[in-house]
Amino acid sequence: MYTLYGAIASPYSIKMRAILRYRRLPFVWKDGEETLAALANVRTPVIPVLQTPAGKFANDSTPLLYMLEDTHKDRSIVPPDPAMAFVAHLIEDFADEWLTKAMFGYRWLEQIDQNVMSNWLAFDRMKSGGAEAIQAEASKFRDRQVGRMPLVGCTHANFALIEASTKAVLAALEEQVTKRFFLFGNRPSLAEFGILGQFSQLAVDPTPLAMIREEFPYTARWLAHAEDWSGVEGKDWDETPSDAALAILGVAEEVYAPFLAANAAAIKEGADTLSFSALGHSFSQPVFKYQAKCLADLRTRYAALTETNRARVECWIGTGWNKLLG
Structure with a gap:
């Protein structure tokens, strides 16, 4: 049995808990002081922390979900098609590294x-x-x-862009979920779980809760369902991303790609801050080395695709990403 040390106010904890539930992997949930104690067992003190049945401790939700993929074959959340797997991963990364700014901004501004x-x-x-x-x-x-x-980067000056991109993703989901729950088939992928993690908090905090319920009511309810998809029996993956997935990839191209590019350029130049503009809004924040690792990982995954699959991905993600990843 696994043990997941997290917190219900942690988007990445909710993400991992939902993955374990969907995959029907036996686990115990721990929070509070027990979670703080578990941080002593990992190098970087961030939650959630997952303890394996063998007693090993690890954290960082993206490596954790791939560790589970390597260990358990049933009810995978990664599409078997390499091109579809790449774009699902791209959405998950976008949620983890950009949409988290909405969670942080709404909570503390x-x-x-x-x-x-x-x-x-x-x-x-x-x-x-x-x-x-x-x-x-x-x-x-x-x-x-x-x-x-x-x-x-969660300042009042930056929040116009953060909110605009967040609402664009919410609008894509609102259009989708009344027709079909999932983005890449009749089963959830890592993309949905990445989005769930961040937006689960917007559905709790006072200001974004009121916004989501008024403007995106079906998505608000979809988030409640997404916390436990253990009963989903769908087995099929699509050959192409859904319209909602393409729309979210479009938002990522408009916002996340230039953010990663500006961060990488600033680090290369030895600058302390990055700046860029998107969706008619400006954005500036200190450079962040972890996002440079995210870009390097995306480039590695992109380069590993066959020429045919890379061509398919290029049709879905847009020229902004093609230039950055190629």
């Missing part, structure tokens, strides 16, 4: 969300000690998180 969520997150961890102690811890946590906002 406005006071109403800061107050509610800092108290809830402190309660999630402590679970006892009395309301005063929980609120004192919440105040410290809120100050720490709000202070980190510029480091991850």
Whole structure:
């Protein structure tokens, strides 16, 4: 049996919990102080942490999901078609590395969300000690998180682009989910789980919750279903991405590709900040080395495709990506 150490306010924890549920892999969920203790077993102290039945600890949701792919063959979340697998991975990466800015921004930019969520997150961890102690811890946590906002690009100046790209993805899902639940077949892929992780938090925090329920009501309900797809019996993968997947890839081309390109260029030049414009909005933040690793990984996966599959992918992802990955 696996043990997943996470938190319900962590998008990547929700992502991994949903993957384990869909794949019907026996696991125990741990949170609070037990999760903090588990961080001592991994090199980089980020959640979720997955402990395998053999007792090994590992974290970082994308490597974790591929580790499960290597270990368990049934109910895979990676399409067997290499071209489809690449674009599903691209959407998952876009969700993990760009849409997370929406989660962070909605949670910590406005006071109403800061107050509610800092108290809830402190309660999630402590679970006892009395309301005063929980609120004192919440105040410290809120100050720490709000202070980190510029480091991850979640500022009021940048949020117009973050919100515009997020709503574009939500609009694509809203068009899709009343017709078909999934993006690449009649079963979920890693792309859906990446999106679920980030948007699961928007469906809880006060400001984005009101927005999603008013503007994207079916997607709001789809997110609730996505937390447990263990009962899904679909076995088929499509030969081409759905219209919604193509629309999301289009948003990624408009926003995430130039973000990765600007980050890589800034690092190469030895600059401290990156800047770019997309969807009529400007964006600037400090460079981030982890995103450079994400770009390198995408390039490696792209280069590994056969010429035929690369040509198929090029038709789906657009020229912005082709130039960056090629």
